[in-house]
Amino acid sequence: MTESKADSKAGSKAGSKTGWPLYEVFVRPRRGLNHVHVGSLHAADDRMALLAARDLYTRRNEGVSLWVVRSDAITASTPDERDPFFEPSGDKVYRHPTFYDIPEDVPHI
Amino acid sequence: MVTAEVAEAVPDRTAEERFEAVVAAEQRIEPRDWMPDAYRATLIRQIAQHAHSEIIGMQPEGNWLTRAPSLRRKAILLAKAQDEAGHGLYLYAAAETLGVDRAELTEKLISGRQKYSSIFNYPTLTFADVGVIGWLVDGAAICNQVPLCRCSYGPYARAMVRICKEESFHQRQGYELLMTLMRGTEAQRRMVQDAVDRWWWPSLMMFGPSDAESPNTARSMAWRIKRHTNDELRQRFVDMTVPQAQHLGVTLPDPELRWNEERGGWDFGEPDWSELTRVIHGQGPCNTQRVERRRAAHEDGAWVREAAVAYAAKRAAEQPHTEEENGK
Amino acid sequence: MQHRTASTTEDDHVYLSLAESDSGPEGEGRWAYGTGFADPLLGVDTALPPGLDGDDLAAYCLMLGDDALVLAQRLIEWCTRAPELEEEVALANLGLDLLGQARLLLTRAGQADGTGRTEDDLAYWREDHEFRNVRLVETPNGDFAYSIARLLLFATARGALYEALAAHPDPVLAAVAARGVKELAYHREYATAWTLRLGDGTPYSAQRMQAGLDAVWPLLEELFTAHPVELRAGVDPARLREPVLRSLGAVLAEAGLTVPDVPPLAPVLGRAGRHGVHTEALGPLLAELQVVARAHPGATW
Numbered sequence: 001m002t003e004s005k006a007d008s009k010a011g012s013k014a015g016s017k018t019g020w021p022l023y024e025v026f027v028r029p030r031r032g033l034n035h036v037h038v039g040s041l042h043a044a045d046d047r048m049a050l051l052a053a054r055d056l057y058t059r060r061n062e063g064v065s066l067w068v069v070r071s072d073a074i075t076a077s078t079p080d081e082r083d084p085f086f087e088p089s090g091d092k093v094y095r096h097p098t099f100y101d102i103p104e105d106v107p108h109i
Numbered sequence: 110m111v112t113a114e115v116a117e118a119v120p121d122r123t124a125e126e127r128f129e130a131v132v133a134a135e136q137r138i139e140p141r142d143w144m145p146d147a148y149r150a151t152l153i154r155q156i157a158q159h160a161h162s163e164i165i166g167m168q169p170e171g172n173w174l175t176r177a178p179s180l181r182r183k184a185i186l187l188a189k190a191q192d193e194a195g196h197g198l199y200l201y202a203a204a205e206t207l208g209v210d211r212a213e214l215t216e217k218l219i220s221g222r223q224k225y226s227s228i229f230n231y232p233t234l235t236f237a238d239v240g241v242i243g244w245l246v247d248g249a250a251i252c253n254q255v256p257l258c259r260c261s262y263g264p265y266a267r268a269m270v271r272i273c274k275e276e277s278f279h280q281r282q283g284y285e286l287l288m289t290l291m292r293g294t295e296a297q298r299r300m301v302q303d304a305v306d307r308w309w310w311p312s313l314m315m316f317g318p319s320d321a322e323s324p325n326t327a328r329s330m331a332w333r334i335k336r337h338t339n340d341e342l343r344q345r346f347v348d349m350t351v352p353q354a355q356h357l358g359v360t361l362p363d364p365e366l367r368w369n370e371e372r373g374g375w376d377f378g379e380p381d382w383s384e385l386t387r388v389i390h391g392q393g394p395c396n397t398q399r400v401e402r403r404r405a406a407h408e409d410g411a412w413v414r415e416a417a418v419a420y421a422a423k424r425a426a427e428q429p430h431t432e433e434e435n436g437k
Numbered sequence: 438m439q440h441r442t443a444s445t446t447e448d449d450h451v452y453l454s455l456a457e458s459d460s461g462p463e464g465e466g467r468w469a470y471g472t473g474f475a476d477p478l479l480g481v482d483t484a485l486p487p488g489l490d491g492d493d494l495a496a497y498c499l500m501l502g503d504d505a506l507v508l509a510q511r512l513i514e515w516c517t518r519a520p521e522l523e524e525e526v527a528l529a530n531l532g533l534d535l536l537g538q539a540r541l542l543l544t545r546a547g548q549a550d551g552t553g554r555t556e557d558d559l560a561y562w563r564e565d566h567e568f569r570n571v572r573l574v575e576t577p578n579g580d581f582a583y584s585i586a587r588l589l590l591f592a593t594a595r596g597a598l599y600e601a602l603a604a605h606p607d608p609v610l611a612a613v614a615a616r617g618v619k620e621l622a623y624h625r626e627y628a629t630a631w632t633l634r635l636g637d638g639t640p641y642s643a644q645r646m647q648a649g650l651d652a653v654w655p656l657l658e659e660l661f662t663a664h665p666v667e668l669r670a671g672v673d674p675a676r677l678r679e680p681v682l683r684s685l686g687a688v689l690a691e692a693g694l695t696v697p698d699v700p701p702l703a704p705v706l707g708r709a710g711r712h713g714v715h716t717e718a719l720g721p722l723l724a725e726l727q728v729v730a731r732a733h734p735g736a737t738w
Contacts (some may be wrong), residue, residue, distance in 0.1 A: 020521070041523055042523060043523065044634070048523075048630065048634075051527065051627060051630065052523040052526070052527065055523070055526045055527045055530050056523065056526050059526070059530065
């Protein structure tokens with residue numbers, strides 16, 4: 001739901017002197033699906049983060065598996081890298097199956 | 110990172126234009142995007158106030174948890190109070206993506222430097238108040254919050270989607286409780302009417318002062334943080350609530366309430382804005398006790414939180430230095 | 438007062454727009470909002486099996502149900518007072534689990550003794566001396582350390598008991614116990630984790646944790662002391678003493694805490710909670726729990 005603090009401009013402040021460090025929570029909603037980022041929480045240690053994630057993010061049967069990771073352990077791309085990172089794949093139309101014309105009467109392809 | 114900071118330090122025309130374009134296109138601003146300082150500050154203030162409201166809002170209903178008159182109602186109320194803690198957590202996390210720390214925000218709450226919704230500065234005097242809070246207060250909150258699901262700031266919008274879904278259970282359980290009480294004894298029906306009489310006007314004031322008195326509305330609307338004016342939302346709430354009150358069989362305490370055929374909405378009286386001003390300035394019936402309870406919990410818990418940090422540090426010190434091993 | 442008519446937008450009907458947000462890339466699937474709420478008694482035959490004494494089964498279910506109800510009430514008192522917001526959510530979950538167990542067990546008691554009393558009849562209309570909970574669950578919360586110590590003792594012992602009761606001849610009690618095993622395992626993990634953090638945290642927290650254990654330990658023995666009903670209708674709690682003490686000892690050792698060397702809290706004329714003889718703390722707890730219900734006899738909530 002919310003982005004990691006590592007994803008904010010003050011990411012370096014994660015785990016301040018006064019509070020517990022921030023963790024990001026990922027839930028696998030059911031078997032066969034990926035873990036999806038659902039939000040964050042504060043915990044003093046990994047196990048506490050896992051238990052708190054269970055209590056906070058799966059109290060309505062939302063999941064079958066949980067990951068938690070310290071927010072400051074996430075390396076994220078920056079908005080300024082958006083163009084060099086993501087533009088180059090925009091013109092590689094030949095990577096998409098619809099690029100190729102196949103006669104309609106050819107089966108199973 | 111370096112370029113991002115430069116882009117923020119210098120008023121960068123391109124970055125600002127990009128921000129404006131994203132907002133105008135109904136897309137979302139994400140945490141690492143450039144944003145105007147005032148946009149960031151507005152969001153931090155609004156989200157923090159919203160988070161504080163969820164946490165302080167646990168108190169008036171929590172007041173009846175130990176006395177709930179059936180085990181089913183006790184379980185429902187406990188689940189609801191728990192959701193409110195959860196909503197506070199989602200919102201504090203959204204605020205933290207803007208570069209503030211939850212501990213700072215908590216400090217500001219308990220030192221009175223940040224506000225929460227004034228509605229929670231009223232006392233809950235009977236168990237019917239639990240139902241009326243669900244119906245009116247959560248109903249008003251939903252009117253306010255549903256448009257926020259499309260707020261231009263991504264983390265806030267996503268938090269609101271989750272909160273609104275959960276909150277709809279809150280409003281419905283409140284209304285269902287009131288329906289049960291209205292079908293009950295004469296004393297129960299009197300409790301409901303008394304609670305409606307006490308909570309109606311404060312609920313209307315939850316939408317804030319009228320548009321003419323709300324200087325920040327225009328800017329927040331331009332930024333797509335706010336979608337509708339205070340008066341629009343208040344009108345929507347009244348239009349939604351009046352038929353529900355009729356169905357319930359309670360009277361809303363407003364002699365000016367009447368259907369306006371011409372514009373297809375309910376006309377209603379003017380809330381006592383001087384009362385809202387007094388409550389905002391700390392002179393409501395419960396301001397002191399609400400903040401005091403939150404402060405006491407936070408301060409009494411300090412040794413527990415510190416112990417957890419100390420324990421984690423000891424365990425971390427025991428760990429072999431896996432980074433070095435992995436580096437090989 | 439003249440108001441503008443609210444503009445027509447997708448926000449006009451709140452539930453409609455909530456439904457709308459379910460579709461699309463940011464919709465329901467994204468939040469994986471669960472739906473499957475299983476009735477723990479789904480498919481369980483509630484008829485009393487032949488050969489079981491209904492009164493004994495009812496009395497036994499009351500004992501276990503009262504334990505769960507009274508401890509839930511104490512956990513609920515933590516609401517808005519927890520040391521951190523994440524713990525608010527956690528403590529409420531524990532309370533909800535216990536409340537759920539209490540409701541099933543009290544309902545079963547009312548079925549088994551043939552009186553047809555409901556969970557609320559039993560929770561709200563019995564007197565102090567009719568409550569059969571152990572005294573461990575009724576003492577005031579104290580500080581976070583005391584509450585954690587109590588929870589550790591209770592969850593360890595009750596988890597072990599439910600494991601044994603999952604094979605009980607009464608299918609309802611067996612189903613409640615089977616579900617309770619999982620819930621109590623989580624409660625125990627939660628209490629264990631906090632016992633370690635407080636016991637091996639700061640010098641101050643270690644002192645508080647030890648004090649909490651010392652204060653609660655005299656109430657432990659009652660969990661292992663059999664009432665005749667327990668021997669006839671359930672599991673002899675004396676069987677739990679050795680495994681529970683071993684498990685607790687391991688946790689305390691890891692936390693650097695000392696197993697308290699204190700005598701058990703004395704009964705009155707040989708009687709304690711299971712006989713309806715309680716501490717002074719139960720009366721006020723029940724007075725608060727029951728006050729609204731009793732002010733409105735015959736009312737429905």
